[in-house]
Amino acid sequence: MRTKREEDTPLLDVRDLTTHFSLRGSFGGRLIGRDAGSVKAVDGVSFQLHHGEVLGLVGESGSGKTTLGRTILRLADATGGSIRLDGEEIAHLSESAFRPYRRRMQIVFQDPHASLNPAMDLLTAVGHPLVIHGLVKDKAALRVAVGDALERVGLAPVERFFDKYPSDLSGGQKQRAVLARAIILGPELLVADEPVSMLDMSVRAKILELMLKLKDELDLTYLYITHDLATAKFFCDRIAIMYLGRIVEIGPTASIFADPKHPYTVSLLRAIPDPDPDRTVPRDLPRGEVPDAVQPPLGCSFHPRCPRAFGRCGWESRDLADLFERRWTAMAEADYEHERATVGDLARIEAATTAATVPAGRGRTGEDVLELLATIRDADAAEPFWSGVREMTANGDHVDVTFTDGEDPSLRAAGDVEVACHLYEGATSA
Amino acid sequence: MNPPVLSVRDLRVWYGTARGAVRAVDGVSFDLTPGETLGLVGESGCGKSTLGRGLMGLLPEGTAIDGEIHYEDRDLLALPPKQQRSVRGPDIAMIFQEPMTRLDPLMRIDDHFAETLKTHEPDLSAQEIRTRSLEALGGMGIPPTRFRQYPHEFSGGMRQRIMIALALVLRPRVVIADEPTTALDVLVEAQILGILADLRRNFDTALLLITHNLGIVAEACDRVAVMYAGRIVEEGSSRDVFREPQHPYTQALLGSIISLSTTELRSIPGAPPDLSMPPPGCRFHPRCDQAMVVCADREPIEERPLPGRRVSCWRYGPDEEIPPGGTEPLVREEIAVADEA
Numbered sequence: 001m002r003t004k005r006e007e008d009t010p011l012l013d014v015r016d017l018t019t020h021f022s023l024r025g026s027f028g029g030r031l032i033g034r035d036a037g038s039v040k041a042v043d044g045v046s047f048q049l050h051h052g053e054v055l056g057l058v059g060e061s062g063s064g065k066t067t068l069g070r071t072i073l074r075l076a077d078a079t080g081g082s083i084r085l086d087g088e089e090i091a092h093l094s095e096s097a098f099r100p101y102r103r104r105m106q107i108v109f110q111d112p113h114a115s116l117n118p119a120m121d122l123l124t125a126v127g128h129p130l131v132i133h134g135l136v137k138d139k140a141a142l143r144v145a146v147g148d149a150l151e152r153v154g155l156a157p158v159e160r161f162f163d164k165y166p167s168d169l170s171g172g173q174k175q176r177a178v179l180a181r182a183i184i185l186g187p188e189l190l191v192a193d194e195p196v197s198m199l200d201m202s203v204r205a206k207i208l209e210l211m212l213k214l215k216d217e218l219d220l221t222y223l224y225i226t227h228d229l230a231t232a233k234f235f236c237d238r239i240a241i242m243y244l245g246r247i248v249e250i251g252p253t254a255s256i257f258a259d260p261k262h263p264y265t266v267s268l269l270r271a272i273p274d275p276d277p278d279r280t281v282p283r284d285l286p287r288g289e290v291p292d293a294v295q296p297p298l299g300c301s302f303h304p305r306c307p308r309a310f311g312r313c314g315w316e317s318r319d320l321a322d323l324f325e326r327r328w329t330a331m332a333e334a335d336y337e338h339e340r341a342t343v344g345d346l347a348r349i350e351a352a353t354t355a356a357t358v359p360a361g362r363g364r365t366g367e368d369v370l371e372l373l374a375t376i377r378d379a380d381a382a383e384p385f386w387s388g389v390r391e392m393t394a395n396g397d398h399v400d401v402t403f404t405d406g407e408d409p410s411l412r413a414a415g416d417v418e419v420a421c422h423l424y425e426g427a428t429s430a
Numbered sequence: 431m432n433p434p435v436l437s438v439r440d441l442r443v444w445y446g447t448a449r450g451a452v453r454a455v456d457g458v459s460f461d462l463t464p465g466e467t468l469g470l471v472g473e474s475g476c477g478k479s480t481l482g483r484g485l486m487g488l489l490p491e492g493t494a495i496d497g498e499i500h501y502e503d504r505d506l507l508a509l510p511p512k513q514q515r516s517v518r519g520p521d522i523a524m525i526f527q528e529p530m531t532r533l534d535p536l537m538r539i540d541d542h543f544a545e546t547l548k549t550h551e552p553d554l555s556a557q558e559i560r561t562r563s564l565e566a567l568g569g570m571g572i573p574p575t576r577f578r579q580y581p582h583e584f585s586g587g588m589r590q591r592i593m594i595a596l597a598l599v600l601r602p603r604v605v606i607a608d609e610p611t612t613a614l615d616v617l618v619e620a621q622i623l624g625i626l627a628d629l630r631r632n633f634d635t636a637l638l639l640i641t642h643n644l645g646i647v648a649e650a651c652d653r654v655a656v657m658y659a660g661r662i663v664e665e666g667s668s669r670d671v672f673r674e675p676q677h678p679y680t681q682a683l684l685g686s687i688i689s690l691s692t693t694e695l696r697s698i699p700g701a702p703p704d705l706s707m708p709p710p711g712c713r714f715h716p717r718c719d720q721a722m723v724v725c726a727d728r729e730p731i732e733e734r735p736l737p738g739r740r741v742s743c744w745r746y747g748p749d750e751e752i753p754p755g756g757t758e759p760l761v762r763e764e765i766a767v768a769d770e771a
Contacts, residue, residue: 060615061586170701172770200473201642202686203770205695227615230688234695257690271620273645275687277669280627280649285620289587325573333564336574346575 009087011189011221012049012072017042017081017091019064019071023294039293041067043245044081046411049189054215054222056232056253058268059242062290065225068242069191072223073107074098085189103133106182110194112174116166123162126150126181133185149180152217153210172203179210183218193225208235229272233257241265244293244301251417261419263308287326295352299406300422306384312422314406315388317349317356323385327376342372344398356401366394373399434461434500435636436485436522436604441497443477443484449706454480456660456705457497462604465634467626469651469668471644471683475702477660478640482608485638486524487514501604520550523597525590527609532593533581539567539592540577543599550600566595570625587618594625601633608640623650644687648672656680659703659713666739676741678720701770712744715760720745724756 019042041064049055057065070076072083074090083091090101109115116125127136127146136142147158153176155161166174175195182190192211196204208231214220226232232239233253240250241262249262260266263286270282286305291297297304299314304322306313324346328336344359360369370392377386390402407422414424443455454477462468470478484495487506499506501522506514526532533542543563547554554562564574570591572584581589590610597605607626611619627650629635639651647654647668654672655665656679664677675681682698700717703709709716715725722744730742731751744752 060617170770201644201688202473202683202698204688205686205697206770208688209695209697228688229616230690230692233690234688234692268616269690271616272690273619273623273643273649274691275644275648275672275684275689277648277672282620282624285617285624289585289618290615325575328575329568329571329573331568331574333561333574336564340575 010048010084011051011053011086012223013082013084013087014048014072015046015082015084017045017068017071017083018079019067019076020079037294040245040296041076041293042071043296045242045245045247046081047240047247047250049221049223051188051221052215052219053238054224054236056236056239057223057225057242058227058229058232058239060227060268060290062244062293063242064245064293065227065242066193069107069193069223069225073105073191074102075107103185104187105189105191106185106187107191107193108175108178108182108195110197112171112178112198113166115178116174118166121163121165122146122150122155122177122180125166126177126184129181129185135185145184146180149184150177152183152214153177153180155180170203171199172207175199175207176210179207179214183214183220186218187220189221189223191223191225194227195224196231197226197228204231211235229268241268244290244296246301246420247411248302248421249417249419250411251415255415255417259415261414261417261424262302262421263306263423264302267307288322298352298354298408300409300420303384303406308423309384309387310422311387311404312407313384313388314408315354315385315403316406317351317353317401317403319385319388320356320358320401321346321349323376323383339372342368354403354405356403358399358401360397360399366396366399369399370394373401432463432465434463435502436462436638437498437500438485439498439500441481441484441495441499443480443489443493443495445490445493447706449704452705453660453708454705455484458657458660458662460655460662460665462636462638464603464636465630466653467630467637467639467651469647469654470638470640470657471642471647471654472657473683473698473702474642475705476657477705478657479608481657482524482606482638482640485606486522487511487518488524520600521602522604522606523600523602525594525597525605525607525610527612533589535581538578538580539572542592542596543567546596546599562599563595566599567592569598569628570595571621587614587621590614590618590622591625594622598629598633598635602635604636604638605629606638606640609642610639611646612641612643619646626650644672644684645689656683659708660705661713661742662740663714663743664739664741666736670736670739676735676739676746677714677743678718678745679714682717682719699770712742716762721760721762722752722756723758723760724752726760727753727756 020038020040022038023036045068059065067076071078078091082089085101090098123146126149127142130136130145136145150158150161155176196207199207224235236253239253239256240247243264249265260269267286271285288305297314298316303309303313304319341361342364344361348359349356358369360366373392388404390404392399392401409420409422411418411420439459441455441458444451444453458481472478483489485499489495544559547559572588572591611622630637651668654668655662658679664680675684685696686698698717703713711727712725712730715721724744730744731748732740732742733746734740735746
């Protein structure tokens with residue numbers, strides 16, 4: 001039975017968590033003490049995970065979902081914020097002070113093959129955590145404990161599996177062994193990082209079923225990290241959608257799927273291939289890819305790809321460079337050569353600023369560039385980019401472009417979910 | 431119907447191991463017509479990638495290939511290796527799964543294109559090479575401003591698009607794509623599938639799409655061939671096969687998909703067989719919930735129960751070949767977790 005305090009306190013309470021990795025930069029740069037910047041892998045994440053709950057962290061590669069999971073387990077160092085396990089702060093404990101908590105939180109990785117030491121038989125591998133934590137006195141006790149764990153994950157008769165090596169096992173069996181090792185210390189929280197992504201379609205269902213069974217039998221709480229919305233929909237009570245180190249939408253699974261709010265969530269849902277032969281490949285998808293996390297876009301990180309972006313979303317100089325590139329990609333070679341010559345070095349507008357100086361090409365003037373920009377705007381006035389442009393003026397050999405100041409949206413309640421998007425400001429919770 | 435551009439007959443690929451010969455592809459036949467996309471699906475280890483490599487002549491040493499690959503009235507496998515290469519090079523192209531490992535990190539993008547074009551079309555001028563390359567890259571959404579950059583300066587999705595542009599710059603008539611989007615995120619995957627769909631519409635390119643993702647097949651393929659243990663067990667239009675799968679393996683495979691409409695988890699018991707000693711009779715019978723006595727005993731004969739559909743399963747006959755009592759349900763051994771995939 002749980003005590004009253006446990007009922008009220010979330011098992012995991014993460015507040016404003018950041019994990020930044022600093023870049024080393026060049027040798028010369030380090031000599032003169034220049035900061036090479038940092039990758040903001042997790043950049044201000046807050047959520048709560050309650051006892052017995054399954055929370056899905058869903059995002060593309062580079063969204064920071066894996067780093068977030070690793071930070072919670074202290075496999076990566078938090079650079080800020082707090083992590084509370086059952087009310088106790090664990091984010092900044094020393095390694096030795098943290099050790100008792102390790103037994104309470106375990107992780108399962110994506111690649112079961114890489115998670116198992118090829119030179120250890122299953123008895124040794126699955127029992128390893130018990131030995132490390134000094135919880136078994138002799139070999140007989142080890143066999144009993146490992147046998148119990150293997151039995152629970154379905155690797156039975158267990159005697160047949162004790163002396164098997166990872167290379168003797170199929171992918172599904174290896175992931176079962178990894179799960180056995182994860183539960184052997186009796187953890188409360190299991191972080192599962194893409195536990196079925198590397199398995200064949202035909203065994204994914206079995207491993208997910210096993211995880212649900214273990215959750216019921218052992219009273220586990222799961223943080224399920226995945227890029228796959230379909231398994232998340234089936235498996236999770238709540239879902240957090242991540243993009244570039246932030247949670248952009250979080251709420252009950254049913255609400256997220258029935259009425260996705262953030263434009264990123266909407267496009268993710270539309271892009272999943274569905275085994276329905278009447279559906280065709282969707283066409284109106286966000287352009288481009290997840291940008292660099294060293295210098296994320298200003299304002300809302302999703303704005304350069306967002307089909308519904310508008311003035312306040314954080315338009316900046318780099319978006320202008322993208323605009324030129326998109327236009328030129330679709331042009332015939334001769335037309336491209338002509339327009340390219342009008343504009344000078346694009347590297348000069350590849351900066352994260354809300355004031356761009358667009359240089360003219362050799363022999364061209366600022367007026368020529370301004371004329372080109374006007375042509376581009378007239379060709380597609382509905383392009384969201386133009387809603388963020390405040391002013392364009394020709395000055396000698398360049399054009400000065402200024403942008404509306406953007407704002408970084410924060411998570412706000414909208415219905416029974418929370419969403420970080422300017423489109424939902426002023427929406428009240430139901 | 432259009433005459434096929436590629437016609438494969440009774441193709442076999444096998445290689446030796448310590449356990450004996452592994453028949454990775456064991457008597458596969460199919461046709462591919464211009465502008466058509468054929469999806470080739472199955473679990474890992476069913477031979478689908480080996481089949482793709484066999485078609486391209488990219489099998490590792492120590493592998494044997496036999497059968498017929500007809501391209502433009504010629505049987506490629508009957509030609510000497512050098513002539514095989516001169517046909518495949520410009521006309522049959524391949525797109526691989528890992529774009530990162532297929533570009534030379536020390537070569538600029540424009541040099542990759544120049545090398546490919548010069549090898550197969552030595553008469554092109556430098557200007558023609560540039561125009562052709564930019565056209566191919568533009569079609570894949572790579573800006574011309576990045577033509578002189580190195581592979582590491584591109585993201586994974588862009589590198590895969592560069593690889594596709596490289597495969598297409600020679601204007602091949604057949605493209606074999608082996609899991610082209612498996613390493614990519616779902617949004618980029620959808621972008622690339624859109625590009626591949628445009629390809630067959632605009633250039634009449636025939637596409638063989640090898641994938642384990644049945645969702646992709648449903649959305650992107652005209653026809654689908656389901657492979658199990660080195661053989662095609664069912665083939666038909668993807669609409670029909672997804673609506674009404676006939677082979678029990680196809681039914682099980684479709685049932686195991688976890689999609690947004692999944693409310694109940696289902697899986698296929700057991701694992702695909704070791705191809706050095708496949709089970710007798712129908713190779714799927716140990717995992718099949720509809721197996722009959724005849725299935726454990728005799729290899730199924732291909733039947734065409736519906737127009738445009740072929741299926742190799744005794745449940746669809748021919749009845750006259752089934753010995754008396756052969757249709758009784760087969761008593762199967764229980765499949766334990768110990769035997770799962």
